[in-house]
Amino acid sequence: MSTIALDVVTPNGSVFTDDNCEIVILESTQGELGVMAGHVPTVTPLKIGSVKAKIDGQFEYLAITDGFAEIRGDKVTVLTQAAEFADDIDTDRALAARKRAEELLKRAHEEEIDEVRAELAFQRAINRLNIAQFK
CATH class of the missing domain: 1.20.5 (Single alpha-helices involved in coiled-coils or other helix-helix interfaces)
Structure with a gap:
């Protein structure tokens, strides 16, 4: 299965990076957006919500403030003011x-x-x- 990279970036730098995501699920202002390898290039605004990344069959969950996502065929970059792993909340x-x-x-x-x-x-x-x- 093809994978896609994910980088979640705050003003303090990258808080999460992984090159082997099976799918990344974002909460855009237009609704939920699932991103897999080969996705059409897009820039979308994000609302206060979550970033979910499926890696090796398991989901990682991050709470984020609003921001933007840049989607390319091989990488998703999330730019947000704050991001926090479920385990760290x-x-x-x-x-x-x-x-x-x-x-x-x-x-x-x-x-x-x-x-x-x-x-x-x-x-x-x-x-x-x-x-x-x-x-």
Whole structure:
């Protein structure tokens, strides 16, 4: 079976690289996108979500913030502000972040709180909790 390389890059550098992915599944703003070797070249925006890579029959899961993916026939490069492996997610911290964001959203109409920023924090916390299930 042909494989495709994956490189997940944050401002701090590459956090995941593998040359032997069977499939890479991305959450684009247009929906889920499965990428295999030979895929048509594409650049797509990504939403807060996950990157799933099947390697040797097993999936690796990463929680990411929004970003972009550059897809070529032999490689997928994901550019994102932050990426975290399912095994590395601190669920207590993610639960606390979700609670803080929920409280901010409840008070957003009463006080001068940036509702968009609070909503994004909520989405990131939920995403991290969802991906942590794959530990």
